[in-house]
Amino acid sequence: MEKIPYSNAIGSVMYLMVSTRPDIAYAVSCLSRFMSNPGTTHWEALKWLFRYLNGSNNSGIKFSKCSEGVKLMGYVDSNYANDRDSRRSTTSYVFTLCGACISWKSQLQNIVALSTTEAEYIAITEAFKEALWLEGLLKKLVSKTQSHYFF
Structure with a gap:
């Protein structure tokens, strides 16, 4: 696990979470708790999160004009x-x-x-x-x- 860039990957998904993806806030919060000592299960969960992001890259925040106030x-x-x-x-x-x-x-x-x-x-x-x-x-x-x- 020493050669795996776990903290860099967490930083990347944190940037996405803050900028455009509130749907991953809970997962990022849980995964970031193990930045100092990640295990293989944490790395697998982070890879799952990247697969989720790749599969939902057409999703995002949509702002439109309020019709009812x-x-x-x-x-x-x-x-x-x-x-x-x-x-x-x-x-x-x-x-x-x-x-x-x-x-x-x-x-x-x-x-x-x-x-x-x-x-x-x-x-x-x-x-x-x-x-x-x-x-x-x-x-x-x-x-x-x-x-x-x-x-």
């Missing part, structure tokens, strides 16, 4: 204790504006949640902070903005 939608979820080493949960959210993705995040939570409910509360708090910031930005840019919806 500016509607900000938010979707949030948590994955309870999915990190096997630290037992921390993952917070994930995505915000869309007129159907197009404008903000997303997938990150390990800072603390260890003791229940799925606690992990969900932590996730919704992080997403709501982002929603308030986006709402403030949209109010400055657009006069009529509809409320947030969380699922």
Whole structure:
């Protein structure tokens, strides 16, 4: 594994994730945890991610004119204790504006949640902070903005 450019490949997919591909955020987050000591299973998973990207290269973010006014939608979820080493949960959210993705995040939570409910509360708090910031930005840019919806 010493001669395999694992960290360079992770850097490449991170650039894609931040620039145009929010759909790979969770996979990149999981794979980047092993940059200092990757194994063959991590390399196989990274190759699978490259095959996925190659097969879905016609997919992307599409922006179009809003037909029914500016509607900000938010979707949030948590994955309870999915990190096997630290037992921390993952917070994930995505915000869309007129159907197009404008903000997303997938990150390990800072603390260890003791229940799925606690992990969900932590996730919704992080997403709501982002929603308030986006709402403030949209109010400055657009006069009529509809409320947030969380699922």
